[in-house]
Amino acid sequence: MLVSKWSNYTFYNNILLILVLALPIGLLISTGVSEIIIICSIFIFLIYSVTDKNIKWIDNKFFYLLMVLWFSLLINFFVSENKDLSLIRSLGFIKYIIYVFAIKFVLDNKTNRSIFFPFLSFITLLIIFDINFEYITKKNILGFQSSDQTRIASFLGKELKIAHFLLGFAMISIGYYFQKFKEKSSRFIIIGYTFTLLLLISIFLTGERANSIRAFICILFFIIIATNHLKFKKIFILILIISPLIIYFSSERIKSRYDQYLPSQQGNINFLEIYKNSHHAAHYYTAFEIFKSHPFFGVGNKNFREECLNEKYNNKSYKRIGERCSTHPHQIYLELLSEHGIIGTVIILFVVFYTVLLSSYNFYKKKNLIQLSAIIYVMSVFLPFIPSGSFFTSFGATIFWFNFAIMLFYNDNN
Numbered sequence: 001m002l003v004s005k006w007s008n009y010t011f012y013n014n015i016l017l018i019l020v021l022a023l024p025i026g027l028l029i030s031t032g033v034s035e036i037i038i039i040c041s042i043f044i045f046l047i048y049s050v051t052d053k054n055i056k057w058i059d060n061k062f063f064y065l066l067m068v069l070w071f072s073l074l075i076n077f078f079v080s081e082n083k084d085l086s087l088i089r090s091l092g093f094i095k096y097i098i099y100v101f102a103i104k105f106v107l108d109n110k111t112n113r114s115i116f117f118p119f120l121s122f123i124t125l126l127i128i129f130d131i132n133f134e135y136i137t138k139k140n141i142l143g144f145q146s147s148d149q150t151r152i153a154s155f156l157g158k159e160l161k162i163a164h165f166l167l168g169f170a171m172i173s174i175g176y177y178f179q180k181f182k183e184k185s186s187r188f189i190i191i192g193y194t195f196t197l198l199l200l201i202s203i204f205l206t207g208e209r210a211n212s213i214r215a216f217i218c219i220l221f222f223i224i225i226a227t228n229h230l231k232f233k234k235i236f237i238l239i240l241i242i243s244p245l246i247i248y249f250s251s252e253r254i255k256s257r258y259d260q261y262l263p264s265q266q267g268n269i270n271f272l273e274i275y276k277n278s279h280h281a282a283h284y285y286t287a288f289e290i291f292k293s294h295p296f297f298g299v300g301n302k303n304f305r306e307e308c309l310n311e312k313y314n315n316k317s318y319k320r321i322g323e324r325c326s327t328h329p330h331q332i333y334l335e336l337l338s339e340h341g342i343i344g345t346v347i348i349l350f351v352v353f354y355t356v357l358l359s360s361y362n363f364y365k366k367k368n369l370i371q372l373s374a375i376i377y378v379m380s381v382f383l384p385f386i387p388s389g390s391f392f393t394s395f396g397a398t399i400f401w402f403n404f405a406i407m408l409f410y411n412d413n414n
Contacts, residue, residue, distance in 0.1 A: 069093075
């Protein structure tokens with residue numbers, strides 16, 4: 001009986017491990033493939049939980065917290081302006097909750113962890129190499145070419161968000177490296193700093209402004225908190241600050257990405273005028289006006305794209321107000337407020353920030369740097385004033401909840 005039970009665990013564990021490892025590759029292929037991988041992972045995890053009668057994860061306090069978030073999305077669905085748009089996104093959010101605990105199940109196995117983190121590090125190194133290869137040759141190692149010559153897409157082809165992908169998995173890799181070698185000689189620390197610097201440079205080379213700023217903040221916070229080698233830390237932080245400036249002044253392609261937001265390049269106008277002339281300002285204005293019209297529950301998940309068409313948001317003082325419509329307003333707080341209102345926004349932010357607070361306290365006690373890296377990434381998604389992808393789209397949500405699961409794992413396993 002014992003052998004049978006162990007074999008049952010081994011079978012499901014191995015399948016789940018393969019599926020979890022396949023997720024980053026699936027994201028590089030398409031969000032559709034990553035969605036299939038998540039659904040298969042959930043299916044296998046639930047089968048194991050039922051057949052083995054191992055459903056203790058349901059009693060986890062974080063499970064209840066995440067269910068509160070899901071119920072807020074269900075309420076949002078019922079008050080949505082267009083329920084057809086909200087249906088799959090609101091009801092289907094439950095998959096991320098279960099997936100979080102499927103990842104925790106995989107990480108519970110020490111052998112799995114010895115495979116999981118090195119594999120993510122390999123993916124990170126591969127993407128870093130490919131970005132630099134494309135920057136030099138104009139094509140990535142598979143021959144893909146970006147649709148925008150000022151940007152690098154790497155394995156994502158026409159999708160210009162490889163920096164988002166890289167940051168989401170590289171922070172975990174950085175945490176893993178420094179955790180593994182934190183008691184080693186300074187030589188290993190220098191190698192870790194070099195890898196981290198190469199990561200930041202690679203992200204800047206992609207031309208993704210928002211993710212470059214986000215990466216700089218993430219890495220800076222990690223180095224300040226994580227490392228104890230004061231002499232090396234000071235030198236690295238100085239290099240960290242100088243490197244983006246060197247890239248800016250040495251690359252016309254990168255320079256052109258940032259100059260359009262500098263007053264010195266725009267003639268005699270100030271930052272406010274530059275802002276109001278941008279398409280982001282048109283999105284932000286529209287999202288805030290939608291929130292003012294629907295302050296309590298918003299217009300509903302995924303409904304910004306339809307509500308923005310209303311002519312009452314056609315404010316001509318914004319130069320590009322004709323471009324106000326998009327799938328989302330490109331700023332996480334305005335997305336939450338316009339689509340979920342103040343009630344939904346407070347619930348979502350409370351669940352995430354409360355979990356981060358508990359995780360930060362756990363890090364303070366245990367000093368696990370992998371958890372720290374996941375905490376920093378999760379918080380970076382909520383940085384104010386920086387344009388962002390949608391919190392609920394498959395690509396961003398998959399990476400976010402992947403990091404969230406790792407952050408939670410170290411709360412329960414020290």
